[in-house]
Amino acid sequence: MGMKVLVTGGAGFIGSHLVDRLVQEGNEVVVIDNLSTGKRKQVNKKAVLYKMDIRSKGVERVFRKERPLVVVHLAAQMNVRLSTEDPRFDADVNILGTINLLEHAVKQGVRKVSFASSGGAVYGEQEVFPAPESHRTDPMSPYGISKLAGEKYLAYYKNTMGLRHVALRFGNVYGPRQEPEGEAGVIAIFAKLMLDGGQPIINGTGKQTRDFVYVDDVVEAIMATIGEDIQGTFNVGTGQESTVNECYGIIKELTNSSCKDLFGAAKKGEQLRSVVDVTKLREGFNWEPQVSLAEGLKLTVEFFQGKQK
Numbered sequence: 001m002g003m004k005v006l007v008t009g010g011a012g013f014i015g016s017h018l019v020d021r022l023v024q025e026g027n028e029v030v031v032i033d034n035l036s037t038g039k040r041k042q043v044n045k046k047a048v049l050y051k052m053d054i055r056s057k058g059v060e061r062v063f064r065k066e067r068p069l070v071v072v073h074l075a076a077q078m079n080v081r082l083s084t085e086d087p088r089f090d091a092d093v094n095i096l097g098t099i100n101l102l103e104h105a106v107k108q109g110v111r112k113v114s115f116a117s118s119g120g121a122v123y124g125e126q127e128v129f130p131a132p133e134s135h136r137t138d139p140m141s142p143y144g145i146s147k148l149a150g151e152k153y154l155a156y157y158k159n160t161m162g163l164r165h166v167a168l169r170f171g172n173v174y175g176p177r178q179e180p181e182g183e184a185g186v187i188a189i190f191a192k193l194m195l196d197g198g199q200p201i202i203n204g205t206g207k208q209t210r211d212f213v214y215v216d217d218v219v220e221a222i223m224a225t226i227g228e229d230i231q232g233t234f235n236v237g238t239g240q241e242s243t244v245n246e247c248y249g250i251i252k253e254l255t256n257s258s259c260k261d262l263f264g265a266a267k268k269g270e271q272l273r274s275v276v277d278v279t280k281l282r283e284g285f286n287w288e289p290q291v292s293l294a295e296g297l298k299l300t301v302e303f304f305q306g307k308q309k
């Protein structure tokens with residue numbers, strides 16, 4: 001390929017994997033990340049990192065200087081719980097930050113913007129399983145609302161300014177480098193706790209389902225859709241529902257943990273079932289999730305084991 005790509009959030013979990021892949025393919029990569037949850041050491045040495053907030057004026061300077069052809073916008077406030085406690089902050093980063101980027105992308109003649117949305121958050125409690133992209137959107141959290149707003153702004157800039165775009169609605173992404181400290185990422189939390197000899201607590205019955213998709217498969221979906229011609233909204237997941245209990249059981253086995261199976265109160269407002277239909281992405285791009293849950297969990301546990309040494 002060999003083009004210049006700006007990745008916001010490139011020091012984070014998904015972003016750092018994407019940057020590695022882009023560099024590996026011979027692209028020039030520029031990262032904007034304020035390192036609020038991301039880590040400098042995760043950023044590929046061949047990428048240029050600007051430690052900067054996506055809401056700041058400095059973004060303009062980066063666009064002018066670097067003139068990226070494509071922007072992959074992953075930087076976000078991505079903590080659902082925090083979004084309910086501080087909806088203003090969530091909207092500030094996820095909506096105003098996105099507008100700031102899109103404004104400069106238009107001004108600098110960026111060819112295409114790829115935006116990370118959330119299949120877990122924008123649909124709300126589903127009526128159809130798995131949910132196709134045409135499913136009613138009824139987000140249950142400020143985070144889901146701000147992600148949906150991001151999609152709408154993309155459409156606005158496309159309709160009025162001709163900015164090409166892709167919105168990718170990710171399922172529950174998991175894999176190496178995910179933060180176990182955070183709210184999100186039940187898999188990272190279980191894996192880290194069990195390896196440390198800790199005692200996880202399963203929220204509710206553990207029968208709630210999610211579409212757990214391995215980070216490499218998500219990176220491949222981003223790579224496949226940044227090509228010039230393709231536009232639109234695409235789910236990125238596996239199309240398979242797995243329960244939290246299922247993940248818990250596999251991780252327990254992989255880590256040889258002797259923890260007890262403890263269940264706590266269900267989280268308020270938590271969705272019961274979430275799974276996305278990936279037919280559109282599969283048919284449009286020949287994309288197919290490659291990593292099974294068992295394999296992905298093994299790779300994730302191995303990563304956290306390595307980190308502990």
Ligand SMILES: NC(=O)c1ccc[n+]([C@@H]2O[C@H](COP(=O)([O-])OP(=O)(O)OC[C@H]3O[C@@H](n4cnc5c(N)ncnc54)[C@H](O)[C@@H]3O)[C@@H](O)[C@H]2O)c1
Nearest residue numbers: 009011012013014034036037038053054075076116170173
């Ligand atoms: N992980 C998932 O399961 C999942 C699911 C659906 C959607 N997403 C979306 O994918 C994207 C990446 O998520 P992730 O899991 O890698 O999370 P992450 O927290 O690891 O990555 C987000 C990155 O953005 C940076 N960032 C946050 N606020 C910023 C700001 N104001 N200015 C500049 N940088 C900022 C953080 O430092 C971090 O490096 C997010 O947009 C998230 O909403 C993730």
